[in-house]
Amino acid sequence: MTIQAYAIDVKNLTKRFGDKLVVDHFDVKVPKGKIYGFLGPNGSGKTTTLRMICGLLTPDEGEGTALGLDIRTEALEIKKRIGYMTQKFSFWEDLTIRENLEFVATVYGLDHKKQRVDEALTKLNLATRQKQLAGSLSGGWKQRLALAACILHDPQLLLLDEPTAGVDPKARREFWDEIHKLAANGLTVLVSTHYMDEAERCHAIIYMSYGKLVTQGSVQDVIQGAGLYTWVVQGENLMSLAATLEKLDAVKTVAPFGDSLHVSGTDADSLKAALTPYFDNPAYDWHQESPSFEDVFIRYMADAEDNFLAKKEAG
Amino acid sequence: MFFSFRRSAAVLVKEFIQLRRDTVTLRMIIMIPVIQLLLFGYALNTDPKHLPTAVLSYDNSPTAHTVIAGLKNTEYFSIEQDIHSEQQGQDLLRRGEVLFVVTIPAGFERDMIRGQSPDLLIEADGSDPVAAAGALSAANGMLQRILNQELTGPLAKLQQSPPAFKILTHRLYNPEGFTRYNIVPGLVAIILTMTGIMMTALAMTRERERGTMENLLAMPISPLEVMMGKITPYVLIGFFQSALIIIAASLLFGVPIIGSLWLFFAALSIFIVCNMALGFTISAAAKNQTQALQLSIMILLPSILLSGFMFPFLGMPIWAQYLGNLIPATHFIIISRGILLKGSTFIDIWPHLWPLLVFMVAITCIAILRYRRTLD
Incomplete structure (x- = not known):
């Protein structure tokens, strides 16, 4: 693939706040026209990375391009071609939906402003509410306004920072349908999220933790690459069982899912050996399953935390 | 980055719409000069009788x-x-x-x-x-x-023999010694300092506090464009307030307007821009609206006390006069009293006009340089 095939191509991206290393030599490549999910626990550096890509923060180290433009020197050109949706709603609450969009259209210097705004309003079903103040909208509508404003100038790359936090499932579904429609037209999307179902709707995911890239690839690849083996147990009094199992060395994570527990480990044999004593207990019903993405996610989270603490103690 | 009137105008329109919906601020813009004028004009008297x-x-x-x-x-x-x-x-x-x-x-x-x-x-x-x-x-x-x-x-x-000489004192420009003649031209400076610095500082920090700054920074718009768009509405408000004060001063208090009003408003524009740029600089230093307000008051107090508005400037110790000379209000009060009460001409006010010009250019540069283009 040529460089042009990537909408985002950054290497060694590093950012420190004071002596805190927030993003630590982070590499990422996002091919054009793809939807990439950006995952990682809170404080892992996702927002900082997105801000560096769109020129809101200057990287301390590293280099790279967004849409073929240097993120260090061509931030202004990048800003014209990308849409960035902030984590917190950041449009003007004392302006109406229409006024917000008109402001954005004017700043980007769009032709046929009125027409473009009308189109955006219709596209995202905002037309009937266009005279409503943005501050009076509920979460779902605010997010819809933000999306409308971000794509108003036909960007080639969308950076979305937890766009669906606090939005109901129906609105989330509609939002993702919209994202897929945009991607089908060639738009590249990098979207950070905490929702597993959303991650599974992406072409690929990037997992980041403590400022470092942990893994990336399609959801299937990531699940397989994690080398995780999961047993599912159903029965009575699972919480006390969970407490017992967590102490076993072979068991890496124990997570309750409704009326069952997912018990995961990285070594199939030792996990089975460790669990065998409990198989005979008639109160429990055991079977093996391929790990869910969430099992993998939680496993990575726990791992990263262990590494971090180990490093901290060593240092 | 080149300057675009279109982008600056977008910010200006946005600012006006927001201002129109902010009825409290809107009322303050009119009420502050009126109330202060009436209060200071009628209540303050440095030469009290009875x-x-x-x-x-x-x-x-x-x-x-x-x-x-x-x-x-x-x-x-x-x-x-x-x-x-x-x-x-x-x-x-x-x-x-x-x-x-x-x-x-x-x-x-x-x-x-x-x-x-x-x-x-x-x-x-x-x-x-x-x-x-x-x-x-x-x-x-x-x-x-x-x-x-x-x-x-x-x-x-x-009976004493007539003294060897008589001392004649002669009050020039304000023969009746009305305090309000002195107060009103000074009041223009104080009210503009107050609303100008505070409103600009708050308008900017509000963007940061509400998170809209991040959005603004992510858009292709330059600091100068944002600044011009943000400041212009308040410059217009400043002119409106000044006109209000001058009309009231003339009608209610019969303050004589001897000099050229054109000259007055020319000097006024420079003074207003000084205050706006100062407010803009404060907003770059302050993290939130509360801090912006505190910093504004830190400038406002010396503007009232050291500028010659309340107490005679020449009566202050030399070090305090040096300090007072660093405050734009000091110069503008002298200019304002000069033009309105004494009919000063351009030549007369020049010694106080150039410090204002220097101040304006310097503070505007600082304001633009201090404006953070990124969230760093």
């Missing part, structure tokens, strides 16, 4: 009565009660019920006739020097004149 006075007279002679009448005639003293002991006078002074106690000693007239120069004691409440000063100087002059007129017959020999 001050409460008590008289303790041990002498019931015609001369004593003349002295008391003379004090009344100065209009500075309002003799509200006759008292009968020194203790009573001290109590009244301490309680702040009177500002002066006049004591006429026993045998005042007799001692005068005998040429023994009796003492006429005027005790003043010195805790308020401004109030006492005018009255005391009036008392000195008036009493001397009245006594000279009254000293007839056997007392005529006591």
Whole structure:
């Protein structure tokens, strides 16, 4: 693939706040026209990375391009071609939906402003509410306004920072349908999220933790690459069982899912050996399953935390 | 990045729409100058008259009565009660019920006739020097004149020979000594400092506090464009407020407008931009609206106290004058009083106009440089 095939191509991206290393030599490549999910626990550096890509923060180290433009020197050109949706709603609450969009259209210097705004309003079903103040909208509508404003100038790359936090499932579904429609037209999307179902709707995911890239690839690849083996147990009094199992060395994570527990480990044999004593207990019903993405996610989270603490103690 | 009027205008329109919906601020823009003008214009007086006075007279002679009448005639003293002991006078002074106690000693007239120069004691409440000063100087002059007129017959020999020279004081520009003539032109400066610095600082920090700054920074718009768009509405508001004050000053207080109004508004524009840029700089330093407000007050207080608005500038110690010279309001107050009350011309105000120009350019540069293009 040529460089042009990537909408985002950054290497060694590093950012420190004071002596805190927030993003630590982070590499990422996002091919054009793809939807990439950006995952990682809170404080892992996702927002900082997105801000560096769109020129809101200057990287301390590293280099790279967004849409073929240097993120260090061509931030202004990048800003014209990308849409960035902030984590917190950041449009003007004392302006109406229409006024917000008109402001954005004017700043980007769009032709046929009125027409473009009308189109955006219709596209995202905002037309009937266009005279409503943005501050009076509920979460779902605010997010819809933000999306409308971000794509108003036909960007080639969308950076979305937890766009669906606090939005109901129906609105989330509609939002993702919209994202897929945009991607089908060639738009590249990098979207950070905490929702597993959303991650599974992406072409690929990037997992980041403590400022470092942990893994990336399609959801299937990531699940397989994690080398995780999961047993599912159903029965009575699972919480006390969970407490017992967590102490076993072979068991890496124990997570309750409704009326069952997912018990995961990285070594199939030792996990089975460790669990065998409990198989005979008639109160429990055991079977093996391929790990869910969430099992993998939680496993990575726990791992990263262990590494971090180990490093901290060593240092 | 080049400057685009279109983008700047977008910010300006946005700012106006937001302002229109912010009725509290809108009312403040009109009410602050009106209320301050009425309050300061009618209430403040640095040359107060009819001050409460008590008289303790041990002498019931015609001369004593003349002295008391003379004090009344100065209009500075309002003799509200006759008292009968020194203790009573001290109590009244301490309680702040009177500002002066006049004591006429026993045998005042007799001692005068005998040429023994009796003492006429005027005790003043010195805790308020401004109030006492005018009255005391009036008392000195008036009493001397009245006594000279009254000293007839056997007392005529006591009349002093005419002094070797007379001191003539002449109040130029404000012959009646109306405080409000002085206050109103200064008030323009204070109100513009207040609304200008605060509103600009708040308008910018509000964006940061509400998170909209991140959005603004992610858009292709330059600091200068944001600044111009943000400042222009408040510049217009500043002109509106100034016009309001000048009209009210002329209609309500009859402040004479002697100089050129064009010159006044030209100097005013420079002063307004100074304040806006100052507010903009504050907003770059402040993390939130509360801090912006505190920093604004830190500039506002010296602007009131050290600028010559409240107290005579030339009466301050030299170091304080140096400090005062760093405040734009100091220069603008002199310009404003000069043009409105004395009819100063461009040449007259130039010594105070150029510091304003320097200030404007310097602060605008700082404001633009300090504006953070990123969230770093």
